[in-house]
Amino acid sequence: MNKIVKKEFFSENVVRLVIEAPRIAKARKAGHFVIIKCGETGERIPLTIAAADKDKGTIDLVIQRVGVTSRKITELEEGDYITDLVGPLGQATHVEKVGTVLACGGGVGVAPLLPIVEAMKMAGNRVVTILAARSKDLIILEDQMRQFSDELIIMTDDGSYGQKGLVTDGMESVIKNEKVDLSVVIGPAVMMKYASMVTKKYDIPTMASLNTIMVDGTGMCGACRVTVGGKVKFVCVDGPEFDAHQVDFDEMLLRLSGYKDIEKEAENKYISNKCKSR
Amino acid sequence: MSVNPDYLKEEREQEWRVVLRSQKKNKERTDLVRVHMTEVDPKIRVQSNIEVNQGLSEDDAVNEAQRCLDCPNPTCITGCPVEINIPKFIKNIERREFLEAAKVLKQTSTLPAVCGRVCPQEKQCEAQCFYTLKLKKEPVAIGYLERFAADYEQKSGKMAVPEVAPAKGIKIAIIGSGPAGLTFAGEMCKRGYDVWVFEALHEIGGVLKYGIPEFRLPNSIVDVEIDILKKMGVHFETNFVVGKTATIDDLKDEGFKGFFVGSGAGLPRFMNIPGENYIGILSSNEYLTRINLMDAANPNTDTPIISGKNVAVIGGGNTAMDSVRTAKRLGAERAMIIYRRSIEEMPARVEEIKHAQEEGIEFINLANPLEYYADEKGRVKQMKVQRMELGEPDSSGRRRPVPVEGSEYLIDVDTVVVSVGVSPNPLIPSSLPDLKMTRWQTIEVDDDKLQSSIPYIFAGGDIVRGGATVILAMGDGRKAAASMDNYIQNISK
Ligand SMILES: Cc1cc2nc3c(=O)[nH]c(=O)nc-3n(C[C@H](O)[C@H](O)[C@H](O)COP(=O)(O)OP(=O)(O)OC[C@H]3O[C@@H](n4cnc5c(N)ncnc54)[C@H](O)[C@@H]3O)c2cc1C
Ligand SMILES: Cc1cc2nc3c(=O)[nH]c(=O)nc-3n(C[C@H](O)[C@H](O)[C@H](O)COP(=O)(O)OP(=O)(O)OC[C@H]3O[C@@H](n4cnc5c(N)ncnc54)[C@H](O)[C@@H]3O)c2cc1C
Ligand code: SF4
Ligand code: SF4
Ligand code: FES
Numbered sequence: 001m002n003k004i005v006k007k008e009f010f011s012e013n014v015v016r017l018v019i020e021a022p023r024i025a026k027a028r029k030a031g032h033f034v035i036i037k038c039g040e041t042g043e044r045i046p047l048t049i050a051a052a053d054k055d056k057g058t059i060d061l062v063i064q065r066v067g068v069t070s071r072k073i074t075e076l077e078e079g080d081y082i083t084d085l086v087g088p089l090g091q092a093t094h095v096e097k098v099g100t101v102l103a104c105g106g107g108v109g110v111a112p113l114l115p116i117v118e119a120m121k122m123a124g125n126r127v128v129t130i131l132a133a134r135s136k137d138l139i140i141l142e143d144q145m146r147q148f149s150d151e152l153i154i155m156t157d158d159g160s161y162g163q164k165g166l167v168t169d170g171m172e173s174v175i176k177n178e179k180v181d182l183s184v185v186i187g188p189a190v191m192m193k194y195a196s197m198v199t200k201k202y203d204i205p206t207m208a209s210l211n212t213i214m215v216d217g218t219g220m221c222g223a224c225r226v227t228v229g230g231k232v233k234f235v236c237v238d239g240p241e242f243d244a245h246q247v248d249f250d251e252m253l254l255r256l257s258g259y260k261d262i263e264k265e266a267e268n269k270y271i272s273n274k275c276k277s278r
Numbered sequence: 279m280s281v282n283p284d285y286l287k288e289e290r291e292q293e294w295r296v297v298l299r300s301q302k303k304n305k306e307r308t309d310l311v312r313v314h315m316t317e318v319d320p321k322i323r324v325q326s327n328i329e330v331n332q333g334l335s336e337d338d339a340v341n342e343a344q345r346c347l348d349c350p351n352p353t354c355i356t357g358c359p360v361e362i363n364i365p366k367f368i369k370n371i372e373r374r375e376f377l378e379a380a381k382v383l384k385q386t387s388t389l390p391a392v393c394g395r396v397c398p399q400e401k402q403c404e405a406q407c408f409y410t411l412k413l414k415k416e417p418v419a420i421g422y423l424e425r426f427a428a429d430y431e432q433k434s435g436k437m438a439v440p441e442v443a444p445a446k447g448i449k450i451a452i453i454g455s456g457p458a459g460l461t462f463a464g465e466m467c468k469r470g471y472d473v474w475v476f477e478a479l480h481e482i483g484g485v486l487k488y489g490i491p492e493f494r495l496p497n498s499i500v501d502v503e504i505d506i507l508k509k510m511g512v513h514f515e516t517n518f519v520v521g522k523t524a525t526i527d528d529l530k531d532e533g534f535k536g537f538f539v540g541s542g543a544g545l546p547r548f549m550n551i552p553g554e555n556y557i558g559i560l561s562s563n564e565y566l567t568r569i570n571l572m573d574a575a576n577p578n579t580d581t582p583i584i585s586g587k588n589v590a591v592i593g594g595g596n597t598a599m600d601s602v603r604t605a606k607r608l609g610a611e612r613a614m615i616i617y618r619r620s621i622e623e624m625p626a627r628v629e630e631i632k633h634a635q636e637e638g639i640e641f642i643n644l645a646n647p648l649e650y651y652a653d654e655k656g657r658v659k660q661m662k663v664q665r666m667e668l669g670e671p672d673s674s675g676r677r678r679p680v681p682v683e684g685s686e687y688l689i690d691v692d693t694v695v696v697s698v699g700v701s702p703n704p705l706i707p708s709s710l711p712d713l714k715m716t717r718w719q720t721i722e723v724d725d726d727k728l729q730s731s732i733p734y735i736f737a738g739g740d741i742v743r744g745g746a747t748v749i750l751a752m753g754d755g756r757k758a759a760a761s762m763d764n765y766i767q768n769i770s771k
Binding site: 023042044069072086088089219221223232254257263 | 478479480516517518519522523528544545546548550554556557558560563564567568572573578581582703704705
């Protein structure tokens with residue numbers, strides 16, 4: 001059981017939780033994630049460790065509501081406990097000084113991007129960050145990102161904030177202006193697919209952090225498998241980061257939709273039950 | 279480990295056993311027919327998770343115990359990997375000292391209620407019974423009797439909590455809470471060590487909990503044993519991945535003096551054939567974990583499960599049988615086993631195959647999947663299989679399946695469970711570069727001591743053997759405890 005010591009809303013559907021987890025705070029590196037389970041009947045879902053405070057023994061999670069479990073977690077309050085929390089899992093990001101890093105985050109992919117941006121900056125890189133979302137109120141972690149970025153570009157689909165356009169438009173303009181040595185793209189699978197097509201065109205090494213469906217997170221089930229460079233990899237133990245140019249995003253997109261109908265039904269049921277019980 | 283023949287003889291000459299033997303002639307004993315276990319009707323049992331085998335009544339157990347001849351040379355014992363004193367426990371059942379029988383079991387097996395249910399008896403103890411070897415008759419139902427005695431003890435409410443030696447103040451860490459880890463924990467606790475079990479999942483029990491289904495091994499049976507360990511003073515830390523949450527080196531710095539790795543063979547294998555990543559194709563580990571660990575079939579839990587009308591399970595082991603019978607219980611109209619050899623070669627327990635047949639599982643033998651096809655949404659809808667025939671025996675002594683050219687055909691499927699084996703869990707090895715591994719990626723240990731190339735690390739169970747059995751994992755736990763105790767006493771001299 002891990003206690004929630006702080007809760008903060010970044011937007012209507014995005015919440016930051018600060019959770020007591022001293023061992024994980026100590027062991028984690030950029031790129032690691034945890035698996036969390038809420039309640040006895042809860043499911044296990046993966047969430048990136050967005051930040052950690054070794055001294056206080058806490059980790060930060062940034063969670064976007066997309067379904068039942070993420071909703072349940074965002075409904076927890078300060079002082080509540082998380083039933084099960086395990087980590088840090090996955091391979092840490094390979095961080096080194098390469099020159100200029102173009103970091104692109106879409107939607108809630110911004111949360112997992114934050115620790116990587118921080119680590120890249122600390123390693124002495126120039127970091128250009130692009131945050132993309134549908135509209136202004138969905139842009140999160142802007143201040144935190146600015147702190148570790150030499151340049152921060154904001155893109156919104158509707159132009160309600162920053163520049164109007166997609167993340168790929170922002171990427172093109174940066175790449176045309178300066179030499180980029182490495183790109184990191186994290187966001188919805190579709191966004192990562194198109195973003196990596198851009199960097200492929202310019203031959204820029206690119207890594208993507210994949211957000212597949214997971215169960216155990218320890219390599220035991222294979223739910224998280226993806227094809228990378230023609231080989232089957234388990235995201236939870238081999239990843240979550242991979243060479244974006246080798247990832248079969250189309251297959252990943254299909255696999256992500258595997259439980260869509262059941263999940264939607266479950267969420268509707270959860271919401272209607274809640275309304276009834278009020 | 280080898281049982282001392284003199285000791286066996288001495289026990290056999292105890293007065294009560296001599297008297298018991300004289301009460302019935304051997305001929306009378308061998309004329310008795312083997313007991314039948316009451317089973318829930320197949321039509322009813324496939325509608326729930328109720329345990330199929332209902333156990334023996336006291337009278338049935340006593341009658342079956344009478345069949346045992348209390349042989350001067352009890353060959354059955356040689357078939358049991360932990361060498362339970364089989365005639366001694368059976369004769370205690372015959373004289374209705376059921377708790378005493380359970381005590382005999384507990385001397386060598388930590389989880390008799392589990393082994394009585396899941397051991398492949400027909401290949402082990404019962405295969406070496408005098409009845410099988412010499413009389414060519416059905417063996418004494420050693421497994422049923424073992425289960426009976428262990429269940430009797432559990433139900434009696436008089437579960438003995440083993441005595442624990444005075445605290446030594448020496449901390450020992452165990453990685454993994456499967457049968458190997460649990461057995462090791464109990465044994466070290468008895469010796470007075472301060473025992474900590476670290477488990478990656480949120481539940482204790484390893485495969486006993488997340489793998490083997492409720493209809494074969496109810497969780498409550500395992501929980502009783504875990505409770506005893508807790509009462510003895512074993513500490514359990516769930517949600518703790520050794521190598522990630524903390525490394526063995528970290529734990530060493532925290533004062534742990536010895537480590538036992540019982541991390542199992544949890545890595546699923548796939549066949550790497552085209553289409554295997556389509557939606558609806560999953561490993562048996564994922565399938566069974568969703569159902570057994572996450573209770574996904576219960577509408578009140580959040581974990582989803584897709585289980586279709588036409589379910590194909592690839593493989594012929596216990597895991598395949600468990601998956602296909604689970605599919606049936608989840609409402610599959612066609613639940614199929616697809617196995618590349620014939621039924622005789624299946625590694626699953628004979629009883630599970632029989633139960634599966636009774637439940638209407640379709641066995642498609644001598645067939646091997648080649649490719650999967652999906653609908654426009656990426657959901658599997660068909661599979662191509664190829665007929666096989668049996669050729670010359672291979673290194674395992676089983677006849678090798680050879681493809682029959684041009685025999686391919688299609689089967690409609692909407693769920694496929696791949697159950698073609700597991701590999702050792704790499705989490706521990708990958709965090710310990712100095713640990714010597716075999717070329718099968720299992721941990722290399724000294725056969726007698728179960729000590730690894732790093733002297734304070736011992737290992738046993740599936741991480742050493744590859745996919746094996748519960749009883750072998752337990753046997754390893756016991757053996758490793760004895761040798762770690764030795765090791766620690768030597769270094770602290
Ligand atoms: C390594 C890793 C790190 C992650 N880090 C974060 C994080 O820091 N913050 C965060 O908010 N989320 C993160 N995710 C995604 C998060 O795990 C999912 O959003 C969550 O599992 C959804 O669960 P749910 O029950 O709320 O929704 P569900 O009911 O399971 O799903 C609702 C909808 O979301 C879709 N969906 C389900 N799982 C995913 C997924 N993994 N990715 C994209 N869409 C999905 C479904 O198709 C469905 O349409 C991460 C995923 C991975 C694999
Ligand atoms: C579906 C199924 C059915 C089976 N049926 C039978 C049967 O009928 N009869 C029989 O004899 N055998 C059967 N077996 C095989 C038997 O279950 C195994 O041989 C046995 O469980 C091995 O025990 P173990 O203790 O080595 O490991 P496991 O039971 O695999 O337990 C290992 C535990 O270690 C944990 N772990 C792994 N890595 C770490 C880490 N780094 N940190 C912390 N924890 C970790 C895992 O989460 C797991 O809980 C079956 C197996 C399966 C999968
Ligand atoms: S432990 Fe297994 S092999 Fe040994 S006697 Fe019991 S059932 Fe037979
Ligand atoms: S071999 Fe069979 S009959 Fe003889 S002691 Fe063992 S169980 Fe009894
Ligand atoms: S989540 Fe189960 S193997 Fe990756």
